[in-house]
Amino acid sequence: MAIASPAGPWRTALPALGLLWIALGFIYAGALTAMVGIWSRSDTFAHAFVVPPIALWLAWRKRAELALHLPRPSLWWLLPFAAMALLWLLGELVAVNAATQFAATAMLVLVVPLVLGTRVAAVILFPLAYLFFAVPIGExxxxxxxxxxxxxxxxxxxxxxxxxxxxxxxxxxxxxxxxxxxxxxxxxxxxxxxxxxxxxxxxxxxxxxxxxxxxxxxxxxxxxxxxxxxxxxxxxxxxxxxxxxxxxxxxxxxxxxxxxxxxxxxxxxxxxAEAPAEALPPPAATPLERAGAAWQSWAAVAAAVLLALLPHAAIKRIEARDASGPVQLVLTEPAAAGWQSAAVADDKGWRPAFRAPSAEQRARWHNDAGVAVDLYLAYYRGQDDQRKLVSSSNVLVASSDRDWNAVHTQLKPVALGARTVEVRQTALMSPMSTREHARMLVWQLYWINGELTARDVRAKLLSAWQRLRGQGDESAAIVIYAADRPGQPAEAALRGFLGANLDTIERALQAARDRR
Known part of the structure; x- marks a missing residue:
């Protein structure tokens, strides 16, 4: 049976697949156009422009073998399709472009075995898998x-x-x-x-x-x-x-x-190199299978469109509940006993490179021994692709920074009395020998709507869970740092400051959340 036979099941299956691709293109246009935008502005992913044409050419090479198969929709592929729709929802909740773009691409791929059947998809398995090279993941x-x-x-x-x-x-x-x-x-x-x-x-x-x-x-x-x-x-x-x-x-x-x-x-x-293998003829289809293929194709299309729309409906409902007003972040309480406020260092000193927070605060205290500890808070609300807490653009030291280097980073549990908090500890060093503070120790952790963590993945998962519960995406970065000098180790100062003032910092963040 030729693939173009007007009486064959391909006449129904191919239009159904084409219409489903068009529908998914409209529904997930945001993720797909964002992918193309990354291709055009990033040399790392410029090669992705040739991926779709290559995949189409690879599939076209298999047209003779495809013509031997009867397209038989496999409705069980709706399960992984639904999983990818859920992945897109989670990625959208926490503004992870890699997740939304991977999910959108996977859905475009999964509808092929859904509408045409597993055996047909197996013939063009590599061309379908090759489409994932278009997803800009790897940075x-x-x-x-x-x-x-x-x-x-x-x-x-x-x-x-x-x-x-x-x-x-x-x-x-x-x-x-x-x-x-x-x-x-x-x-x-x-x-x-x-x-x-x-x-x-x-x-x-x-x-x-x-x-x-x-x-x-x-x-x-x-x-x-x-x-x-x-x-x-x-x-x-x-x-x-x-x-x-x-x-x-x-x-x-x-x-x-x-x-x-x-x-x-x-x-x-x-x-x-090896010579290509000859295609084996597929088993013949029964008349009942031929008759059922047509209505199953359109049933698969209808089910896929419904599943694709559900996460968008969920996002609209969640966003309607989230706060969107300005953030008022104020450190009103005095530092604990043994710590006195001091003038904040000017902008010529080091500071974390966090992009477009909804609000930020900087403060400085010193203990009785004269060791100064700086605090930086970056609060995020209404996060999106341009403004989000956990992002590769939010770093302690930018790669273009010529004044400071991050020489070592590790996760470190810190005992604060009856409470233990895990922080991300980073040692900074300045290559400028004339700089007064040539070494610095930095502790960083995330506050996700009342929960503390130092791990990026857990912060993302907590944020998604909070939004699903209707608690919004209120989150913040807590960064404390001190110069590391001989005779005045920064770690002891940071431990003392965090133990004495973490509750105060958390109350300030909670107050900012409650003022929405």
């Missing part, structure tokens, strides 16, 4: 990849006999100073290599084992290649007296090196 790897790059580069320089002084992601060698920034992480190479490597493996290998091995290699090679690229650029700059491998040619050399490495990878991989 969470930046800190880890930057750390690995810095570790390898410093170790390789020392093995080469070059003395290195390192502070976090910045290091100094005799010929000058260098810094590992986002562009040095290699995440762009990693994304592009994995996307192209997976396509190469699918087109050139038949066995699943070879495909997975090559895909894994295409993940590992760009990571190691980026380490070598960073080391080579630093060495070229060092040996040339910083005449080459700096400025614009820094990036040019990186892409040229990456292109050479990937070309070699594909040349080697082509040696084990």
């Amino acid at each position: 969470f790897l930046l800190p880890v990849l930057m750390q690995w790059t810095a570790d390898f580069t410093v170790a390789a320089l020392r093995l080469s006999g070059v003395p290195v002084y390192r502070e976090g992601l910045q290091f100094i060698i005799p010929s000058g100073s260098w810094s590992v920034v986002e562009a040095c992480s290699g995440v762009r190479y990693l994304m592009a290599s994995f996307m192209v490597g997976s396509l190469f493996a699918y087109l050139n290998y038949r066995s699943a084992k070879r495909r997975w091995i090559f895909a894994l290699v295409s993940l590992l090679v760009p990571i190691v290649a980026n380490w070598l690229r960073a080391y080579m650029i630093v060495m070229l700059g060092h040996l040339s007296g910083n005449q080459i491998a700096v400025g614009a040619d820094h990036l040019i050399y990186g892409w040229v090196f990456f292109g050479v490495v990937i070309t070699i990878l594909f040349v080697i991989g082509a040696r084990w």
